[in-house]
Amino acid sequence: MQLNIDLNGREVLVTGSEKSARQAVRRYQAAGAIVYRLSVPDGGPNDGPLPERPFLVAAVDDGEPGWDALLQRCREAGIPVSVEPPAGPEGHVTLVGGGPGTVDLLTVGAVNALRDADVVFYDRLAPCSELTRLTSGELVDVGKTPGHHKVGQRDIEKLMVEAALTGKNVVRLKGGDPYVFGRGGEEVAACVAANVPVRVVSGVTSAISVPAAAGIPVTHREVSHMFTVVSGHAPLTEKEHKHLAGLGGTIVILMGIGTLPQLAAGLRRAGMQADMPMAVVERGYRPGQRTTIADLGSIVTAATDCSNPAVLVIGEVVRVAEANRNHAEAAADLDRLAASLLEA
Secondary structure: OOOOOOOOOEEEEOOOHHHHHHHHHHHHHHHHEEEEEEEOOOOOOOOOOOOOOOOOEEOOOOOOOHHHHHHHHHHOOOOOOOEEEEOOOOOOEEEEOOEOOOHHHHHHHHHHHOOOOOEEOOOOOOOOOHHOOOOOOEEEEEEEOOOEEEEHHHHHHHHHHHHOOOOOEEEEOOOOOOOOOOOHHHHHHHHOOOOOEEEEEEEOOOOHHHHHHHHOOOOOOOOOOOEEEOOOOOOOOHHHHHHHHHHEEEEEEEOOOOHHHHHHHHHHOOOOOOOEEEEEEEEOOOOOOEEEEEEOOOOHHHHHOOOOOEEEEOHHHHHHHHHHHHHHHHHEEEHHHHHHHOOO
């Protein structure tokens, strides 16, 4: 159960050792609470004055015995007690896959990592608009836009490592999955080279989720039993075009608007039929999501005003989506007709 409580100006007592409670303190302060600290069960010289009756007691599990009796007294006195997780590890980096950009597709692991972060280095394709709700850590925008990298990849790696070496719990939040065209392997290698502990929280890749947002399955029984994911940042070689055209199944291209003309022409030269259905899904799960459907021979003209971020889908599965959409629209028309007849 999740509760949203207005803590602005409320007195909250956070219990637990300074190390374990540091992030809980920051979270409650960010929520507007007046935070008091109790680092040992019976108080101590560093705890200072405490409120007589706090609005809430936030109990951080610091692994030390002796807290149960105090918390039980609080409950008996009618003071609510919220059990809080301890702070995340210090001097540690977590690469987090943020999915296609909506918090609905963040994993539980991603939400927990953000909650525990002291600093978050995030990309523009991650769900950055919701970050202040998901973390109280410092937020650093290192996002890249096509043709413009305000913070280079090596600089991002340096920032991550330096922050971890100062003892911070670092989250590197990336769109999609860190290991699907996300340069996650390079960032892990940079941490390993600096002897910084690092782990990866997988994310929902846009290669699957964005076509799904447009109603396109990347596989479908008796239509496609495999799919291939390709980066669209750079034009493919003739050998790669031939390989893709001969594979069959579904082809998914990420960030491929800039190389769409070369892709379409290359696949045609490699023998793919001009009437092969194709879709361009722009801004998946974001405001202004749009799907453009054409075929391989006409997609360049149809997608003239399309822009990244976009996912391209080539294959017969696009027809499946169109058939489902037409069926749904026909059913809706029948429903409207039936309703109008009843009214008459």
